[in-house]
Amino acid sequence: MPELVLELNGRTWTLDGSGPYTLGRDPQGDIVLEDARVSWRHATISWNGGSWVVEDLGSTNGTFVHGRRVQQLDIGPSTAVYLGNPTDGPRLNLSGSAAAVPAGQVQPQQPYAAQGADAGWGGQVPHQPAVAQDPQQQAPQQAAVEIPQQQGPGGGAGAPSVHSDRSPTSFHEFSLGRVMRIGRALENDLVVSDLQVSRHHAEFHATPDGRFEIRDLGSHNGTFINGMPIGKGGTALLDPHDIVGVGHSTFRLVGDRLEEFVDTGEVSFSARHLTVTVDSGKQILRDVSFGVPEKSLVGVIGPSGSGKSTLLKALTGYRPADQGDVLYDNRNLYKQFAQLRQRIGLVPQDDILHKELTVKKALKYAAKLRFPADTTAGERDKRIDEVLRELKLDIHRDKKVTSLSGGQRKRVSVALELLTKPSLIFLDEPTSGLDPGMDRDVMQLLRGLADDGRTVLVVTHSVAELALCDKLLVMAPGGAVAYYGPPEEALNFFGYETWADVFSAFENYRDYDWAGRWKGSQHYQIYAADIDAVEPQSAPVPAAQAMKPPKPQGWFSQLGTLIRRYVSVIASDKGFLLLSVILPAVIGAVSLLINHERGLLANPVNPKTGIPVPNGTATTVLLILAVGACFAGAANSVRELIKERVIYERERATGLSRSAYLMSKVIVLGVVTMLQGLMVGMIGFASREVPETGLVLGHATLIELCLPIMALGFTSMMFGLVISALVKTSEKTMPLLVMFAIIQVVFTGCLFTLHGTLGVNEFSYLMPSRWAVAAAGTTLDFNKIAPNTDDPTSTDPLWDHTAGAWTLDMVALIALGALCGFLVARFLRRHEPEVMRK
Numbered sequence: 001m002p003e004l005v006l007e008l009n010g011r012t013w014t015l016d017g018s019g020p021y022t023l024g025r026d027p028q029g030d031i032v033l034e035d036a037r038v039s040w041r042h043a044t045i046s047w048n049g050g051s052w053v054v055e056d057l058g059s060t061n062g063t064f065v066h067g068r069r070v071q072q073l074d075i076g077p078s079t080a081v082y083l084g085n086p087t088d089g090p091r092l093n094l095s096g097s098a099a100a101v102p103a104g105q106v107q108p109q110q111p112y113a114a115q116g117a118d119a120g121w122g123g124q125v126p127h128q129p130a131v132a133q134d135p136q137q138q139a140p141q142q143a144a145v146e147i148p149q150q151q152g153p154g155g156g157a158g159a160p161s162v163h164s165d166r167s168p169t170s171f172h173e174f175s176l177g178r179v180m181r182i183g184r185a186l187e188n189d190l191v192v193s194d195l196q197v198s199r200h201h202a203e204f205h206a207t208p209d210g211r212f213e214i215r216d217l218g219s220h221n222g223t224f225i226n227g228m229p230i231g232k233g234g235t236a237l238l239d240p241h242d243i244v245g246v247g248h249s250t251f252r253l254v255g256d257r258l259e260e261f262v263d264t265g266e267v268s269f270s271a272r273h274l275t276v277t278v279d280s281g282k283q284i285l286r287d288v289s290f291g292v293p294e295k296s297l298v299g300v301i302g303p304s305g306s307g308k309s310t311l312l313k314a315l316t317g318y319r320p321a322d323q324g325d326v327l328y329d330n331r332n333l334y335k336q337f338a339q340l341r342q343r344i345g346l347v348p349q350d351d352i353l354h355k356e357l358t359v360k361k362a363l364k365y366a367a368k369l370r371f372p373a374d375t376t377a378g379e380r381d382k383r384i385d386e387v388l389r390e391l392k393l394d395i396h397r398d399k400k401v402t403s404l405s406g407g408q409r410k411r412v413s414v415a416l417e418l419l420t421k422p423s424l425i426f427l428d429e430p431t432s433g434l435d436p437g438m439d440r441d442v443m444q445l446l447r448g449l450a451d452d453g454r455t456v457l458v459v460t461h462s463v464a465e466l467a468l469c470d471k472l473l474v475m476a477p478g479g480a481v482a483y484y485g486p487p488e489e490a491l492n493f494f495g496y497e498t499w500a501d502v503f504s505a506f507e508n509y510r511d512y513d514w515a516g517r518w519k520g521s522q523h524y525q526i527y528a529a530d531i532d533a534v535e536p537q538s539a540p541v542p543a544a545q546a547m548k549p550p551k552p553q554g555w556f557s558q559l560g561t562l563i564r565r566y567v568s569v570i571a572s573d574k575g576f577l578l579l580s581v582i583l584p585a586v587i588g589a590v591s592l593l594i595n596h597e598r599g600l601l602a603n604p605v606n607p608k609t610g611i612p613v614p615n616g617t618a619t620t621v622l623l624i625l626a627v628g629a630c631f632a633g634a635a636n637s638v639r640e641l642i643k644e645r646v647i648y649e650r651e652r653a654t655g656l657s658r659s660a661y662l663m664s665k666v667i668v669l670g671v672v673t674m675l676q677g678l679m680v681g682m683i684g685f686a687s688r689e690v691p692e693t694g695l696v697l698g699h700a701t702l703i704e705l706c707l708p709i710m711a712l713g714f715t716s717m718m719f720g721l722v723i724s725a726l727v728k729t730s731e732k733t734m735p736l737l738v739m740f741a742i743i744q745v746v747f748t749g750c751l752f753t754l755h756g757t758l759g760v761n762e763f764s765y766l767m768p769s770r771w772a773v774a775a776a777g778t779t780l781d782f783n784k785i786a787p788n789t790d791d792p793t794s795t796d797p798l799w800d801h802t803a804g805a806w807t808l809d810m811v812a813l814i815a816l817g818a819l820c821g822f823l824v825a826r827f828l829r830r831h832e833p834e835v836m837r838k
């Protein structure tokens, strides 16, 4: 094979074909360049059996031959290859060689003379076989250099590097036999000041056979190897190129040196061939590819139904695409969701805050849920204050969220997402419903966030402030890309003067091949072609463990926080509190209007008929009290889940436990409802004559009668939660609530005889009011109070005047409530990000 002599900055190497030889800033590479425009691992040169080939490794600024950006190209003597810039980037001069060198060697022939070369690394070029790394194994790394204006096709798109191209943030010497502990606490060997990291997070160990292992120390947010969690308290052996992830830092062992890369937010991001197909087989997102350079603000616009929300879900991993992939700093988001989701902030269209709380309180609860359980209130408060200052919200900190303007409220939602320092922030129509001034205000805020080193992608309907974006993605009907590039060139691209014209054209020419027009354009060549050039891939179905985010808080801790937050919300809603007292009081009081002087005891037997005279007062009173409890219970809960759905969705994606959330509702609403039930029962029963001794609680007959009413309130509340979890909008809850209450009236058994009515009686077993009335009825002896006049021998077994019947009725009532709880959990699942539906 012909050897190739490579000359760079006055230094030469002879390549003998045993490569590939890696070029880049990585000191471990074969040919090291210290030029800011060159990526960490920029390109390789190799012999493919027939010719020498230069291959770009997805570098940020590109590899150029004859002024053209190349991905892979045959080269030979006399070819000039430029790295990073087609005109003035470092130039590799290639020529043939006369002398042979031993196989497997790269021979530097002259001292390295690159200016600014680090004496420790660049002064010598250690030979190491080039190691092709899996893109997943790349670490997110801090941008140590400023990337100059990108040149050539695709440069502006922030092409994804297949290989990592950033320098480590710091190095740590690792002596054999030692244990190196990582954590937030100062006593660790390696202190990471990141609230996402636990106080004692993980340990590196050297094993007796000279290998290294990582042990998780029960961290809250998990320890990851190549994006896969190793499990709480788990241990894993490290392979040479494994990347260990802890909070915002990643570590790589190189020899006995630990390289640390801190993700400070400056990461590139790209989508390749994203396609979403729904069950009917229709594609609602078609082959969407684009790349976002770091520190950019990207706007996404498009007519209604063009797939903007679908795209957002695919980009955030909420609903992964069926085909294609999303690369976060060259790491596959879908494969490493459990780790990377912590770097993503999502501000949905609806506010993700409890509006009844003050700004500070709302953020306090959010921080408590999102940060590890071992963070102190002081640490969390400090972070909240930082964010409030950054978003200029400190003067509003003690105001209730409801009292803020739309724009300020949006700021608070953004502040909440910023708490965990995400590098990528997605916003879904943050300016909808805002006036033009606030629209600008919010867009300028996003511009500032991007300038501060984050990547921000905003879906918007408002076109007034698009000029603030670095890039604009225009979606066409059908879910395809119609344009991606600088916003100022977009209208020109479509040949219209206003966006209204463009959108009208989309509407009027729905069948036009907008995607084809885009792909045939020069803009496409410049801004997207290089990303599109990678073959489409089927989105892998990752292992559940890769998707399941670790929970920063334990179940009980989450439950405690959720209960406290819910109580705060209720306590600050004076109207709800007042109604919660008035409603049962009124229901109890109206029952007193019914034959006030009559008691609830069974009447004597009518000597003519031989059956007791029915006591209509007792059945009517019980009917009113039961229906009142049903109504109060269901009314308490029927809007509860639907009104918080967006908050739940978001919190679920950040590690909230479904069962803890549901339990917090059940406990708080359960207590409220049962107290109401007690009130209804006490007012309704206390002033009437009731049996002196009960069946179960002896002389505490009043309590024995109130318990079924309280349990009925509880089970009705659970029914209300089922409705709330089922409906799509809160308007639908009202008719369903009324329907529920009316059905309960019918099936109490007070209006007509249920026992013996085939079908209807069995159906009544599904109704909580049936069991509650039956339980109270056992104490009052309903078989005598409301005897079956058609068939005096027939008695309802659920009304038997026995302790067993009372217990059975109560157990059945509570079991119905538990069944509802199970159903709510199932229905809640449907509103969760797809990745969380486990």
Ligand SMILES: Nc1ncnc2c1ncn2[C@@H]1O[C@H](COP(=O)(O)OP(=O)(O)OP(=O)(O)O)[C@@H](O)[C@H]1O
Binding pocket: 278, 279, 284, 302, 303, 304, 305, 306, 307, 308, 309, 310, 311
């Ligand atoms: N699960 C689904 N099953 C079937 N069709 C769906 C599904 N989700 C979305 N669609 C359809 O896909 C298309 C794109 O929906 P999407 O919500 O992403 O559009 P959009 O651009 O965000 O619209 P808007 O601006 O109105 O919010 C719509 O026609 C929608 O009806």
